[in-house]
Amino acid sequence: MADLFILLPEAMDGAPLYGWRQYGRWATGEAPPAGLTDPAAVAFVPGTSVTRHEVHIAARKPSEARQAALFAIEDDVAEPVDRLHIALGTPGENDQRAVLVTSAADMAAWTAWLAANGYPSADLVAAHSLMPENADLYEAPGEYLVRKEGRVFAVDEQTPEDLLQLLAPQPPGAVYGAQLARKLGTVPAGEGARDRAAYLQMLAEGYEAATPGSLLSLRQGIYAIRSPFSLGWARRWGLVGALAASVLVLWLASVALETSAYRSQTDALRTETARIVNSAVPAANGNVQEALATLRQTQRTGAASVRATMASAALYEALGESDNAEIRSMRYDAASGQLTALVVIANYAEADAIAGRLEEAGLNVRLGQARQTGERVLGEFVIEGAAT
Structure with missing residues (x-):
């Protein structure tokens, strides 16, 4: 169960939105709640930054499956494979697998931001993975979520109406959001997300209601969440430490091992963060703040260009x-x-x-x-x- 949800902006120089439950109700803000230490966090990335594909992959080894998936979707995205990051779903019928694709630069920017802000183990989920099941089209701030022929994807809200009508299912079906329904010439089946806070709440509730393991996380490959090494079982020996000197020795040994493990985890986290930063922005030489500044400048350059x-x-x-x-x-x-x-x-x-x-x-x-x-x-x- 996640303690904190983060809606990442389209450009990383924008402000993220945080959401959490407080006394049974949802609370949101541009800063996390005070007093929340080491939360289990989930970050939602814009659906327009991630595409979803269905491919046939016969390989069983993870490394072989990822390589096969990269070449299977290369023609669809028309992008060199070394500039892509993919996440593989579990094998389905006839070895069909869902594949999420995003740019390696975006993935590096997201994970670097999470690490720099104290959430190195936060999960990363694409917004359209949590599209409501009863909706065929869903209006959200900055993007429209679309379900067509069993596939889900997102389009920019600035998409011209004629192109939007070509991308939408025919007939449109259940459209949530008045503005989106007007563009498609139909009647809305309900409200979409009126603002970012409503959008974050919809995504967070969808994440909480999902069956464990059913959502496809982007944290795979070099960005996979490392399982922390824990010696919690050894703490239980402390309850009987007074019974025998031998148990006291074991307890002291467990403390020493835990301290060593924490130091190793800290060093590994620093090394992993530096590696991610160097892969995204080699010129930063492992400096997270300098890398973020470079990525923000890149975003500003892209923002001034044609959509x-x-x-x-x-x-x-x-x-x-x-x-x-x-x-x-x-x-x-x-x-x-x-x-x-x-x-x-x-x-x-x-x-x-x-x-x-x-x-x-x-x-x-x-x-x-x-x-x-x-x-x-x-x-x-x-x-x-x-x-x-």
């Missing part, structure tokens, strides 16, 4: 005037604010025409590599916001 949803919507519109144009993949780099798309078009001249329409929409476009595929051309478009 992925806006760039993809402009690309779909630009392709509308081209016959038989087909998008093969899209990849968004949050650090640089660039959307890279592979598009099949009729000829090389069509690439210049599409780029021209995107530039008319106020975007910068760079044409990457292109190659002939049969009678058609596979071209690369790199789209970013116009320079100010």
Whole structure:
């Protein structure tokens, strides 16, 4: 049972929201409650930062299964595997497994923030993993949760209405949230989360109601929560310490072992934190505060660039005037604010025409590599916001 719940912001330079139970009621605040020491904490990450996939994995060894999963989802996310972090679900029917995918940079930033703020063992759960079972679409601050054809995912609340209608199930089904229902031209089945406090409470209650082991945690691989070494069983010998000198010796030995174990855990935690920081921001040389400052600066740079949803919507519109144009993949780099798309078009001249329409929409476009595929051309478009 968790003592403290944390709703992490979309950008790590934003303020997290804390939630906890107080006298049987929910309390929230931008700071944790006073007097709560070493709590069992759970952090919820934005659903838009994590995608969910279903893949067939026959491998049984954890290392082999993770490697197979990485290559199985590589084409879906159009991102190099060394820049991804995945979490594997348990094997299901016909060796099907759920796979959560997020960027390695985001995962490093989340775990570094938790370690720096005193929650190194906090669990990390994607928001859409706790979407209410009776909802097909759910309105939340900053994002919409969607359930379609057995899969759950999240989209940015700034997604254009025409694109949102394409992503939503048809018919929309049970829509929670008045604004989301209006965009989809339907009647809401109930309220969504009006603010971050309501959203955090919904996620926390869903976490508490979930069957143990049913939720897929992002804390896997190098970010797995280490089981603490405990000698609690040895403390019970202290109750009979007065009965014999031999028992007293055992009790003293247990104290010495516990002290040594705590020191080892502290050293291991410092080493693990430094390793995570170095993997995310090598230039920080293990300095957590410097790494967080670098990650915040990266977030600010991304925040000034074009949104992925806006760039993809402009690309779909630009392709509308081209016959038989087909998008093969899209990849968004949050650090640089660039959307890279592979598009099949009729000829090389069509690439210049599409780029021209995107530039008319106020975007910068760079044409990457292109190659002939049969009678058609596979071209690369790199789209970013116009320079100010």
